[in-house]
Amino acid sequence: MGIVKKSFDYVDYLWDHSKAAKLEGDEVALFLYRSNILGTDLRITNYGGGNTSCKTIEKDPLTNENVEVMWVKGSGGDIGTLSRSGIAGLYTERLRNLKKVYRGIEHEDEMVALFNHCIYDLNSKAPSIDTPLHGLLPFKHIDHLHPDAVIAIAAAKDGEKITKEIWGDAMGWVPWQRPGFDLGLQLEKCLEENPGIRGIVLGNHGLFTWGDTSYECYINSLEVIEMASSYIEKKVNENGNAFGGQKIKSLPPSKRKEQASALAPLLRGLCSSENTMIGHFTDDDRVLTYINSNDLEKLAPMGTSCPDHFLRTKIKPLVLTLKSDEDVSNSQAILKKLKTKFENYRDDYRQYYESCKHEDSPPMRDPNPVVIIYPGVGMFTFAKNKQTARVASEFYINAINVMRGAEAISEYTALPRQEAFNIEYWLLEEAKLQRMPKEKPLSRKVAIITGAAGGIGKAIADKLIAEGANVIITDLQEETLKNASMSFTKDEALTTICDVTDSNSIEKAYKEGCLAFGGIDIIIHSAGLAISKPLEETTLADWNLLQSVLVKGQFLMVQKGVEIIKLQGLGGDIINIASKNGLVSGPNNVGYGTAKAAQQHMTRLLAAELGPQKIKVNTVNPDGVIIGSKIWEGKWAEGRAKAYGISVEDLPKHYAKRNLLNEIILPADIANAVFALLAILDKSTGNTINVDGGMPNAFVR
Template sequence: MTDENPAVSDLITRSNRLGADPKNTNYAGGNTSAKGTGTDPVTGRPVELLWVKGSGGDLGTLKPGGLAALRLDRMRALVDVYPGVEREDEMVAAFDYCLHGKGGAAPSIDTAMHGLVEAAHVDHLHPDSGIAIATAADGDELTRTIFGDKVAWVPWRRPGFQLGLDIAAIKEEHPEAIGCVLGGHGITAWGETSEECEANSLWIIDTAAAYIEEHSTDEPFGAALEGYAALPEPERHARAAALAGTIRGIASTDRPMVGHYTDSDVVLDFLAHEAHPRLAELGTSCPDHFLRTKVKPLVLDLPATAGVEEMKERLLELHQPYREDYQGYYERNATDDSPAIRGADPLIVLVPGVGMFSFGKDKQTARVAGEFYVNAINVMRGAEGLSTYAPIDEAEKFRIEYWALEEAKLQRMPKPKPLATRVALVTGGASGIGNATAQRLAAEGACVVVADLDLEKAQAAAAEIGGPDVAVGVQVDVSDAAAVQAAVDAAVLAFGGLDLVVNNAGLSLSKSLLDTTEADWDRQHDVMAKGSFLVSQAAARVLIDQRMGGDIVYISSKNSIFAGPNNIAYSATKADQAHQVRLLAAELGAHGVRVNGINPDGVVAGSGIFAGGWGANRAEVYGVEEKDLGAFYAQRTILKQEVLPEHCAAAVFALVGPDLRQTTGLHVPVDSGVAAAFLR
C-alpha cells in the first residue's frame, strides 16, 4: 500500500479535513474509504481495491499506514458466503482473507458498509447535528422533512455486514440520494469523486445543523433550576478540586482510573436546567459515545449552593445504587457467552454548577470520554429542540458494549506499565533529582505534575516529558500554604486525583554555626521542613478522600545522619524531613498511604542547588575545584562512584512501584556507600 496512489492521497486529504473539525465527527469516530485501481504484485495486472480507515484510527490524524487495503472483488464475494445476521461477526475475520499487500491497519467492523456501496468514495461520520436527527423520536420523518429525497433513513442496526448490505440496497433503490441517516447512530454519504463525497457529507451535516438552529425550541432542556447555575469560575474550580478525590475514589472502586475535569458552557448549561436528570438517565446513543462514557453517568442531585461536605456525602450515597443499577443492566442483558462485567463504576460524573469529571485508563482516554459526553449533550439538545430524545434501547447498547469483537479488541491492548493510572506530584521537578524523577515516573506510566518555583522551567520540563496528556508544569513556592494548595488543586484538576508525592524542592546554605543567621535558618527550614509538611498535608487530604492509598516520598539526604562541617541549617532541616517520614508513615498507614525517604549523597550533575552557589561553597570547604566536586564525593564513598539524579529516580521508582507494597517508614541510602551515614 502506498500514498502515491491518487485515490489514497485524495482519501487521506479528505479524511484529515473532515476529522479536523469537531462538528463533523468526534475523535477516532467514523471512517472513510476510496475505491480505485492498484497493481496485483503477482500478475502485474490492474486490480480493483478498497482503502478504508482501519480499526481504532482517527480521521484528523490519519496516514496511509492507518488504512486497510482490500481486494474489492474478494470483499464483495463475501456476500455469497454470508451466513446471516446471527453469524455476521464471522465476516470480520473473513476480511483478513481479502487484504491486499503487506502492512496497513486491521479492517474495521464498518468495512462492509464501504465496500458494498456502489460509490467510489464513502464517508461514515458521527456529527452532533446528524446524530440529533438520528436519535429523535420521529427521526425518519425529520429526515424526509429536512433533506427530502437526497438523504434516506436507515433504522437502527448494529454495525456489521448486514448494515453494509442495507445501505448498499438503499443506495441502489434511491439513485437520487447522496447519503443516509443511520437511526440512533450517525450519517453516511457517498460520491463518485473525493470532492463530491466530502461536499455531500458536509451538506448533510450543515443542513441538519441549520434546521436545528432555525426550528429548535428556545429551551430544549426546559426551565432553569434555582440554585443549579454555574458557580463563578474561581469558586467552581476550588469546588471541583475539593470534590475530585471523592469522585475519583468512586470511579476507581473496581479499578484505578485517571480523570479529567471539564467545565465548558455546554456542560454547565445542561446541568442548570430541569431536563438534565431525565436525559442523563436515558444515556447516550451513538456506539462511539457509550463505549467511552458507559451507558449513563452518575449525576449529583444537589444544587450548586450545597456545601462541599454535603456533596461528598451525597456522591458516596449515590455510588452504591449506581453500581446496583449497572449490575442489573448487565444481568438483564448478558447471555452465557457474554464477556465478564468490566466494572460497575461510572466513567462520567456530573456535578451541577461545577462541571463534569470523566475517567479512563489514561489521561487521553479520560479526556476523550469527556469530549464524547459533550457530544452527547449536543445531540440531546438538538433532538429535544425538535422532538424528543429517544436513544437506542439498553439491550442494543449492551450488544455493543459487551460485543465479542469489542472484547477481543480490549484483550489485544498492550499490558499497562507499572505506574499506569498513577498521578505523581514532584516538587522542585524542573531540574536535578526532581526532573530525573519526573521523567522516570512518566516513563513507567504515571501522569506527572512538575511543580517548581520557576513556572517557565516547570512547563518546559513537562513539555519535554510528553505534553498535557502525560505531564503538566505548575508554579509553587512550597513555603507558602496557599501556593501549595493551588499546586495540589492544579494536579487533581489536570488528572483527576493524586497518588504519589515526591517532596524534592530544596535549597542549601553552606555556612558555619557562627555565620548562619536567623534568616538563613528560617529560609532553609521554610522551604524544606515546612515546605515538605505543607505539601504532605495538602496531598494527604486528597489521598484520604480517594480511599485508594498512595505514596509520599521525601528526598532527604545522607546529611540527615552524617555530621559534616559548615552545614548546620541544611543538615538540621534534612533531619527534620527524615523524621517526618517516620511520623507520617505511622499516621497515614491506616489510610493505605506509604511514606518513605531517599538519602542521597551530594548530587552535583544537573542540580539547581549546586549550580546556585552551594557547589562553590562545598568545594571551598573541602579544598577542591568546583568542577571536581562530584568526583571528590565519589572518591570518599565505598563504591567510588558518583551519585547521579537518575540513581535517585530509580530509588523512588523502587519504593513506589509494584515490588515494595508492604514497605513504609524506610530510608533508602543512595550514596555509593558513606559509612558515616549508615542507618543504625
C-alpha cells in the same frame, strides 16, 4: 467539482489547496489528509469515532494485473491522527465476494475473521467491523462520520421523515442496525433503491457520504452536515429555550472550580471501588445549559444514542442531588450521601447486565459511572487514564448536542437497552478490549512533585510520566515551568507555581491537581536549596531559609496532601528527597545537614502514623548529584569545593572517586529509586534508600 473555497457556519472548512496540490496523484495520501482535517472538528466526529476510505487501482503482486484496492481506517484508529500505519488495504472484489459465503445476520460475527483473507497490503492494520460498509459501496472516497447534527436527526422519533424534509430525495435512510456485514448489505440495498443519492443517514448512528475525489467527498460531507446543522438551529431559535429552559442557576466560575476541586477526590474514591480511576472536569457552557435544565431529569436516564458515545460514557450518567453551594468540605456527611447514590447506580447497572446478558456474554465490567453530573457546577468523568476521561467528556458533550438537536426538531429517542447491551458486551468489542496493550506500572496514579521544573525533580517527573503516571509539576518560576511543560502533553502533566513555604500556594496547587486529574496518590518533596557555610558564617536567615524550604515545606505538602489521599481511601505514597548529609557529619554544613536530618526523621514519624491508612512514607538520599542538579548552580559548589580543598571543576571526579562503586550519580538515578519505591517495593515504608554509589559512613544499618 471545481476548486472553490466554501463558506460554512456550523463546520470548519480546513481544506488547504496548496497542501493538497502537493499530494496530487497519491489518492491514499489525499484520503489521509481529508481524514485528518475532518477529525479536528469535534462537531463532525470525536476521537476514535467514524472511519474513512478510498479505493485505488494497484498491481496484484501475484498476477501483475490491475486490481481495485480499498484503503480504510483500521480497527481502533482515529481519523484525526490517521496515518498509513493505521489503515488496512484490502482487495475490494474479494471483500464483495464474501457475500457468497454469508450465512445470515445471526452468523455475521464470523465474517470479521474472513476480512483477513481479503488483505492486499501485508502491513495492514487489523480491519475494523465497519470495513464491509465501505467495501460494498462503489464510491472511490467514502466518509462515515458521527456529526452531532446528523445524529440528532438520526435519534429523533421521526428521523426518517425529517431526513426527507431536509434533503428530499438526495439522502437515503437505513434504520438502526448494529455495525457489521449485514449493515453493509443494507447500505448497498439503500443505494440500489435510491440511485443518485449523495449519502445515507443511519438511524441512531451516523452518516455515510461519498465522492469521486477526496475533495468532492470532503465537500459533500461538510455540505450535508451544514444543512442538518442549519435546520436544527432554525428550530432551536423558533422553540426558544433549549432543554425546557433553565431550572437552576450556575455558581460563578470561581465557585464552580472551588466546589469541583473539593468534591473530586471523594468522587474519585467512590468511582475507584474496583479499579483506580483518573478524573476530568468541565464546566463548558454546553454542559451547564444541559445539567441546569428542566429536561435533565427526563433526558439523563434515557442515555446516549450513538454506539460510539455510550461505549465511552456508559449508557447513562450519575446525576448528583447535592445543592450547588452545599458545603462539600463536610466530607463525612457528603460521603454518606454520595455512597447511597453510587450504590444505587451500581445496582441499576447490575440489573441492566443481568436482564440483558446472553449465555456467551463477557463478565460484567466495572459498574461504576463514567459520567457524573453536578447541576450548577459541571461534569466529571472518570476513566483509566486522563486521555480516556477527557475523551469520555467530549463524547458526552456530543451526546448533549444530539439531545439538544433532537428535542428541538422532534423528540429524542435512545437505543433500547437490549440493543445498547448488545453493543457494549459484543464479543468482538470484548476481543478488542483484550487486545489493548498492558497498562504501565504507574498507570492510574497521580503524583505531585515539588521543585520539578529542573534537576532531580524534573528527572523524577520524566520517569513517572514514562511509567504511566499523571504528574503535577510544581516550581517557583513560571518561565522554568513553561520550559518543563514542553516535554509533556496536557493529558500527562500539569504545571503550576507552588511556593512550598506558603500554605495558600500549596492549597492552590492541590486544587488545580484535583481539578485536572481527580485527586492525588503520590507526594514527592524534591524542592530544595543548599547553603554550605561554617558555623560562624551561617546567618539566622540562612538557617530559617533551609528550615522553611526543606522541613516546613515538606510538612505543609504532606499535611494538605494526606487530607486529600484520605478522602479517596485508596492509600498512597509520600517520598521525600533528602540527602546523605542528613546521616553524615561533615564540615561547613550545619544548616543544610540539620534540615536534611529533620526531613529524614519526619519521614519515619509519618510512616508510623500513616501506615494504617495504607500510606507509605519513604526517603531517598542522593549524594554528589552534580550534573543536572540545580543546587550546584549557586554558591553551594564553591562551599563544598572549599571544604574539600579542591576546585569546583574537580567536584564531579571527587564525588565519583569517593564512593564504593566509583560512579557519577545522575538525577535519573534518583528517579529510578523513586520508581522502585512506588512500583516495586509496595510493602516498604519508613525506609531510606541511599543513591550515592556506596558511602560507608552513610550506611543506615
